[in-house]
Amino acid sequence: MVKVNLGGCDSFVKSAEFDSYVAKALDAFDVLASEKGAGNDFLGWKNLPSDTPESLVAACEAVRDDWKGRGVDLVVTIGIGGSYLGARCAIEALSHSFVRPEGVPQVVFAGNNLSEEYLAELSDLMALRNVACVVISKSGTTTEPAVAFRIVKQYLEERYGAAEASARIVAITDAKKGALKTLATNEGYRTFVVPDNVGGRFSVLTPVGLLPICLAGFDIRALLKGAAAEREALLERSALNPAVQYAAMRNLLYSECGKAVEIMVTYNPKFTYLAEWWKQLYGESEGKDGKGIFPASVTNTADLHSMGQFIQEGSRVMFETVVNIENANRSVVIGSDAQNLDGLNYLAGQSVNHCNSMAQLGTKIAHIDGGVPQLEVSIERINELNLGAIFYFFEYACGISAYLLGVNPFNQPGVEAYKKNMFALLRKPGYEAQTEAILKRI
Numbered sequence: 001m002v003k004v005n006l007g008g009c010d011s012f013v014k015s016a017e018f019d020s021y022v023a024k025a026l027d028a029f030d031v032l033a034s035e036k037g038a039g040n041d042f043l044g045w046k047n048l049p050s051d052t053p054e055s056l057v058a059a060c061e062a063v064r065d066d067w068k069g070r071g072v073d074l075v076v077t078i079g080i081g082g083s084y085l086g087a088r089c090a091i092e093a094l095s096h097s098f099v100r101p102e103g104v105p106q107v108v109f110a111g112n113n114l115s116e117e118y119l120a121e122l123s124d125l126m127a128l129r130n131v132a133c134v135v136i137s138k139s140g141t142t143t144e145p146a147v148a149f150r151i152v153k154q155y156l157e158e159r160y161g162a163a164e165a166s167a168r169i170v171a172i173t174d175a176k177k178g179a180l181k182t183l184a185t186n187e188g189y190r191t192f193v194v195p196d197n198v199g200g201r202f203s204v205l206t207p208v209g210l211l212p213i214c215l216a217g218f219d220i221r222a223l224l225k226g227a228a229a230e231r232e233a234l235l236e237r238s239a240l241n242p243a244v245q246y247a248a249m250r251n252l253l254y255s256e257c258g259k260a261v262e263i264m265v266t267y268n269p270k271f272t273y274l275a276e277w278w279k280q281l282y283g284e285s286e287g288k289d290g291k292g293i294f295p296a297s298v299t300n301t302a303d304l305h306s307m308g309q310f311i312q313e314g315s316r317v318m319f320e321t322v323v324n325i326e327n328a329n330r331s332v333v334i335g336s337d338a339q340n341l342d343g344l345n346y347l348a349g350q351s352v353n354h355c356n357s358m359a360q361l362g363t364k365i366a367h368i369d370g371g372v373p374q375l376e377v378s379i380e381r382i383n384e385l386n387l388g389a390i391f392y393f394f395e396y397a398c399g400i401s402a403y404l405l406g407v408n409p410f411n412q413p414g415v416e417a418y419k420k421n422m423f424a425l426l427r428k429p430g431y432e433a434q435t436e437a438i439l440k441r442i
């Protein structure tokens, strides 16, 4: 279960003020629960943990087993934004930092940038390995994944032949429309559907996240179970509901205390991509109509040596949300040294995790003293159950928080602006008028 601790905000807000924001958050909770708010045709994510059928989990496992039979040791997962960040977050969090277990394919990501070097180097890797591909695009028309997929598809067809290439490609897209759907139908790819009523950044518990996470060797049943348990807890209409508390405090800090930047802080590099996933979720859901908290992130203690100075003493525009992991999964104890030339014997017998916890506590006190309020979101340890819970927690809190802010959490109209210019500059058919206009500006 996810716990929220707001003690690190005590010296910044008055309790009556917080109570009034909790009341606003409960109103927003009601809007989300009633399913009558803005964007209410995109609420399918709310019931995914309870409604996902066993047959979907089994279908993911069938792909895993089929590709294992073909000796696949590299799965290229193509997608951008909500079509890759959740899977990447879970795989980075759950994987060994250095060693891949025997018999489990490496899952790598592509289609999330337009770097030529990145794709050239992916080709170098594919040449060394036994390759399959998952291509993910809800709209089926996004340029970055489409470019990457054309390259990977051609590579697989040249290397394995058309029929075997088709068996090594799975498409995850809309049930009916989009170029990827057409391509998948024509080429006979296995497909999974992104439900109509689930937006990209809320799709980690659909096949968009489940299939790559399963292929990387992790327990997607446990992921869904953790999310289902969290869902049960968050459905309760209560001032103590952790999602209500989180939404209330972050909006209070933003609206009343001038804190326009929220930094997600982790003390475990395995959670660096949790912050990337969270930044998209909150950035795209709230950053509109001239409003919203800018989501940023640091991974400590590394970033205490890069961003720490600014957070301690720079512009006082931010608050921090620390993702606290109560227990480490592994223990490493610092040994004693007879010569003690490094002066570290005072730590002999202590675990590295104890040092990390003391760094976290020391930083909390220093940052509060420096004018940076601290919220804490805790899980017991990193595993599939708790990841499912934290995914659901941040999604649910995001819905409440955006409604409290007064924006539609489920659209992203601003994302189109760069695309129109890019298409015009690339001379995509249909953009001729925009091409003329834009060329005059450069």
Ligand code: PA5
Pocket (backbone or CB within 6 Å): 080, 081, 082, 083, 136, 137, 138, 139, 140, 141, 142, 145, 199, 200, 201, 202, 284, 412
């Ligand atoms: O949250 C969103 O809707 C977006 O970030 C999309 O996930 C992203 O733009 C990718 O879109 P698509 O899956 O249609 O390729």
